[in-house]
Amino acid sequence: MIQVCDIEKSFDGTKVLKGVSATFETGKTNLIIGQSGSGKTVLMKSLVGLIRPEKGQILYDGRDLLKMSREQIQHLRTEIGMLFQGSALFDSETVLGNVEFPLMMYTNMSFAERRKRARFCLERVGLKGADAKFPSEISGGMQKRVAIARAIALNPKYLFCDEPNSGLDPKTSILIDELLSDITHEYGITTVINTHDMNSVLGIGENIIFINHGHREWVGDNTMIYTATNQALTNFVFATELFQKVKDYMVANGTPVTPHHE
Numbered sequence: 001m002i003q004v005c006d007i008e009k010s011f012d013g014t015k016v017l018k019g020v021s022a023t024f025e026t027g028k029t030n031l032i033i034g035q036s037g038s039g040k041t042v043l044m045k046s047l048v049g050l051i052r053p054e055k056g057q058i059l060y061d062g063r064d065l066l067k068m069s070r071e072q073i074q075h076l077r078t079e080i081g082m083l084f085q086g087s088a089l090f091d092s093e094t095v096l097g098n099v100e101f102p103l104m105m106y107t108n109m110s111f112a113e114r115r116k117r118a119r120f121c122l123e124r125v126g127l128k129g130a131d132a133k134f135p136s137e138i139s140g141g142m143q144k145r146v147a148i149a150r151a152i153a154l155n156p157k158y159l160f161c162d163e164p165n166s167g168l169d170p171k172t173s174i175l176i177d178e179l180l181s182d183i184t185h186e187y188g189i190t191t192v193i194n195t196h197d198m199n200s201v202l203g204i205g206e207n208i209i210f211i212n213h214g215h216r217e218w219v220g221d222n223t224m225i226y227t228a229t230n231q232a233l234t235n236f237v238f239a240t241e242l243f244q245k246v247k248d249y250m251v252a253n254g255t256p257v258t259p260h261h262e
Ligand SMILES: Nc1ncnc2c1ncn2[C@@H]1O[C@H](COP(=O)(O)OP(=O)(O)OP(=O)(O)O)[C@@H](O)[C@H]1O
Pocket: 011, 012, 016, 034, 035, 036, 037, 038, 039, 040, 041, 042, 043
């Protein structure tokens, strides 16, 4: 579990995160959503230590990131997997080489052990047999799978995904969402996903954190969202006619109404 307590971050005197508190739960897909410029990326970067907030706490299972020594941060990094926008694979390395990379960097595994683990991860993401291919030889969806295999190679406790569906077609996006959701549950990972994709929000949003103008304005899951009364949230999520229709249908057909805080 990652707990963020009252964090604040400013740039050039402008407060971008204005006292954000949130809990990212273990074994769940935790989604950060919000309009462009609302502060999602700054929050995500704060979580992984790329940005240092001026105030607040970021607790990794009780360990305060902002009070960690260099060594402690280095250790924490071995517990974190990251999935960047655009996959960020090494073009000159094979698929297998890409997945082996973190194992080479952060473990003392032998060559044979690395191979075995990398092959296991590739098989887990449905890419058995693609070992020798280069990133340029495979589709965007497959590249994303390789990036997921690489992100889980070290068996992370925490997985951060920045816009995992960007550039993918809707069907492939759903498959990637399902894969992320499955590995989150299977390995009990605290997964944090920064997304604009409303299909993802409604499909895999187990713990949705809505950021609006630097405030955390709503928390809930994808069943609660249909009956949420926060106007900024509903304007954002159900902005299109299609999603408004989905909402109307779900409300008319009795979605579960569970307690939530706004
Ligand atoms: N390094 C920086 N220096 C100055 N301002 C920044 C910096 N990083 C972010 N900001 C500002 O902070 C605000 C929030 O940016 P952020 O990137 O978190 O938005 P976002 O919600 O992720 O948007 P998007 O969905 O478009 O990626 C924006 O006004 C942005 O200009």
